[in-house]
Amino acid sequence: MALITVFIVVYISLFYFGISIYGDYADYIIFSLAYLYVCMSVVILVKKANVVLKVLGIIGAITMSINFLVGLIGIIMFIVISQDYEADKVYKFNNNNKHYSCRRYTFGFATLDDTRYTFETYRQFKYLPLEIKIDKTDFFANESDLDFTDAKFSVAIKSVDDHRELIFRSSDGGKSTKMID
Structure with a gap:
């Protein structure tokens, strides 16, 4: 888990400074997998017995829920928005x-x-x-x-x-x- 987290943090940091893998699709795939990893981590945190970790998990779950609702609205504009990404x-x-x-x-x-x-x-x-x-x-x-x-x-x-x-x-x-x- 720690190795995956380090990879994601390093990759996003490099991307922020303009360094990435050839082409756009590698970035899209890595960012999608990173988001899946974050979502899975939030679910794991919610199930923890430690109160601090559980609170962090609940905050993450609320954030994911808001993102999901925004995504539902955004799906209507997906065709228009996505043409700018290829x-x-x-x-x-x-x-x-x-x-x-x-x-x-x-x-x-x-x-x-x-x-x-x-x-x-x-x-x-x-x-x-x-x-x-x-x-x-x-x-x-x-x-x-x-x-x-x-x-x-x-x-x-x-x-x-x-x-x-x-x-x-x-x-x-x-x-x-x-x-x-």
């Missing part, structure tokens, strides 16, 4: 022998006026299944010069003096740069 396009590129991956998440719905494009850029390592999040950039289709539906849309990193620039470019000449160092 990348619809992945751009891979290199700079100075470093490997990068940029995931595009598109959030738009029939009743929305605009589509939001979120780009999350990660540095990946050749021999480790880890990635470090180095940037998150949001664009709105109506407010940007970029053509996000362009088949030749590209993302790159360019080293300039003592910093790096993240470059988003579409083939119609639209370009946006952002300093990341």
Whole structure:
């Protein structure tokens, strides 16, 4: 039990600082299993004879119940919300022998006026299944010069003096740069 708790705490801490396993699904699976572990721990705490542990278990059970009720309401919006959690396009590129991956998440719905494009850029390592999040950039289709539906849309990193620039470019000449160092 203690080893699982340490793993969960370390993994969530690393994720908070932008370090995770390649791709999104590994994170989703680990977070789901961590939540299951917490729920099982709460049930075990409620059954303990120690008063302090029992009170902690009851507080946890109340929190789980509230989360369940919020989840029931949220299930109605699941289709709209979940589209923002799966990348619809992945751009891979290199700079100075470093490997990068940029995931595009598109959030738009029939009743929305605009589509939001979120780009999350990660540095990946050749021999480790880890990635470090180095940037998150949001664009709105109506407010940007970029053509996000362009088949030749590209993302790159360019080293300039003592910093790096993240470059988003579409083939119609639209370009946006952002300093990341």
